[in-house]
Amino acid sequence: MAKYTDSAKELLEYVGGSDNISVVTHCATRMRFVLNDSNKADLDKVEEMDLVKGTFTNAGQFQVIIGNEVSTFYNEFTKIAGVGDTSKEDAKVAAKQNMNFLQRMISHLAEIFTPLIPALVVGGLILGFRNVIGAIPEFGPNGNQTLIELSQFWAGTHAFLWLIGEAIFHFLPVGIVWAITRKMGTTQILGIVLGITLVSPQLLNAYAVPGAEAIPFWDFGFATVEMIGYQAQVIPAILAGFVLAYLEIGLRKVIPNVISMIFVPFFALIPAVLIAHVVLGPIGWEIGSWISNIVYSGLTSAFGWLFAAAFGFAYAPLVITGLHHMTNAIDLQLMSEFGGTNLWPMIALSNIAQGSAVVAMIIINRHDEKEKQVSVPSAISCYLGVTEPAMFGINLKYGFPFLAAMIGSMTAAVISVGSGVMANSIGVGGIPGFLSIQADDWAMFFVAMAVAIVVPIILTMIFSKMKMGQNAFERLGKK
Known part of the structure; x- marks a missing residue:
């Protein structure tokens, strides 16, 4: 008998049996189930298992x-359950059957930006x-010079690094449109070609538009189109990317396969580029400016x-709801409009x-x-920017640590x-995040960071003394 045979049989029974499993996969520490009927799963019995260290449901998946040791357990479980191996992408697709319309939309947005985050x-x-x-x-003898003024090495490094910075941020629309075509x-x-047409050197750079005396244009005789670039613009790229994707999908349905290789790209790309510059670019720019200005x-x-x-x-x-993925687009738009994000x-x-x-x-x-x-791995990953294990595995399980963290976050946000x-x-959404903060603001960010560390620790301990998590502690004591 294998090491996890009994535990695998138990878990299979508690999740409702093989017939209740649509898809199962795993990550570094968790089993991820897409269940046909989540009501058939006995959560209390699952959490009472010695092998199980917690459960939660997120993005339509019971985790x-x-x-x-999850990978070893997963292999034993799939043999006993008779459930075939599948990819994480398959699991995401299957999980969408458990999502409402808003959750599906947020999931789509996450799938666009997640590949771009690194x-x-x-x-x-x-x-x-x-x-x-x-x-x-x-720096310097009098403490009033920058490093690039003191050293040619640092001056050269400063100029060289902009090559990468410009590629990432000014040419962001290329990555966004690519991510959409990949997802669709x-x-x-x-998608890459369409993205490049949004940031081509032929166009007036987006950052130069506000102060430009005259904007160049294409003259078609009966109409003109402004030659404006969309460097670092998010919403124009998203709109253009979806137009291209849906044009291609539609054309593949009506154009015979024998000639699709020629005519589908031609009739998808050219209209998409034209629509992007004539309609979607200006509209997206206005929407993006409106959102960033309000925030x-x-x-x-x-x-x-x-x-x-x-x-x-x-x-x-x-x-918890997944709505946090929307902030990626807002952050990027703020960077485009104001040179940074607060x-x-x-x-x-x-x-x-x-x-x-x-x-x-x-x-x-x-x-x-x-x-x-x-808790120990969860705390480490949380301080490095990955919060789900900490939130779902510990803080939401007891309740009061989650509230303490929210209050600490609120206090630190007001200071920031x-x-x-x-x-x-x-940047890195945890303690290393100070590296993404503008250097002049480091001191106050460190103050806010100290508050975000100290306040939740103190409040969590106070709340535990007040027995705010009494029921959770009693349930833990029964294990």
């Missing part, structure tokens, strides 16, 4: 925290480093502290606050070895916004 994080770190060596006059299953190279004005107004408090308090619940620092602080609440639970449950197997902290871009 069971197993730990580092590049955006790198870009944020690069911009932050360029700020340190090029914008802080704290259409021809990705056409920026709200955060910098006399009532900015109130907006910050609401966002800081509510961001973690947004993660929204992202609050996101990093919220992540830190959730991790700090877990640290408090580690101290409270320091004699519970099973709990530490979940009140002191005008700006980030160069999206």
Whole structure:
């Protein structure tokens, strides 16, 4: 008998049997189930299993925290359950059957931006480093020079790194349109080409449009079209990408296969480029400016502290619903309009606050070895920007740590916004996030970060003494 045979049989029974499993896969520590009927799963019995360290449901998937041995357990489970292996993409597709319309829309948005996040994080770190060596006059004999003024090496490094920064942010529309064609299953190279037409050097750079004396145009005799680029613009790229994808999908349905290789790309790409520059580009620009102006004005107004408090308090619940993915587009639009974002620092602080609440639970449950197997890795990953294990595995399980983290996040967000902290871009959403903060704002961000660490720890311990999590502790004691 294999090591996990009995546990696998138990879990199979508690999730409703093989017939109730649509798809099952796993990640680094969790089993991910898409169940045909979630009501058939006995959550209490699943959580009472010795092997199981917690459960939660997210994005239409029932997730069971197993730990580092999950891959071995998964192999044993699939043999006993008779459920075939599948990919994470298949699981995502199947999970959408358990989502409502809003959840599906948010899932689509997440699938667009998730492949871009590694590049955006790198870009944020690069911009932050360029700020340190090029914008802080704290060096030299008199302490009033920047590093690039003192050293040719740093001056050359500063100029060289912009090559990467420009590629990531100015040419962002290329990545967005590519991500859409990838998600929609259409021809990705056409998406890349369409994206390039939005940022071509032939066009007037988006950053030069506000101060331009005259805007060049294409003259078709009966009409003219302005030659405006959409560098760093998010919404025009999203609209253009979906038009291209749906044009290609529609054309493939009506054009015979024998000639589709020639005519589908031709009749999809040319109209998409024309529509992008004539209609969608200008409309998307206006929508993006409208959204970014509202957010920026709200955060910098006399009532900015109130907006910050609401966002800081509510961001973690947004993660539960998946609505937090919308902030990626807003952050990128703010960067395009204002050269930075005052929204992202609050996101990093919220992540830190959730991790700090877990640290408090580690101290409270320091004699519970099973709990530490979940809480210690969760706290570490949370401080590095991945919050789901901490939130679903610990904080939501007890309730009061989640509330303590929300209050800590709210307090830190008010400090961040009140002191005008700006980030160069999206970055690592945890303690290393300071590297993406504009160098002049580091001091106040560190103050806000300290608050996001200390307040949740103190409040979690106070709440535990007040027996706010009594029912959860009683259930844990029965295990």
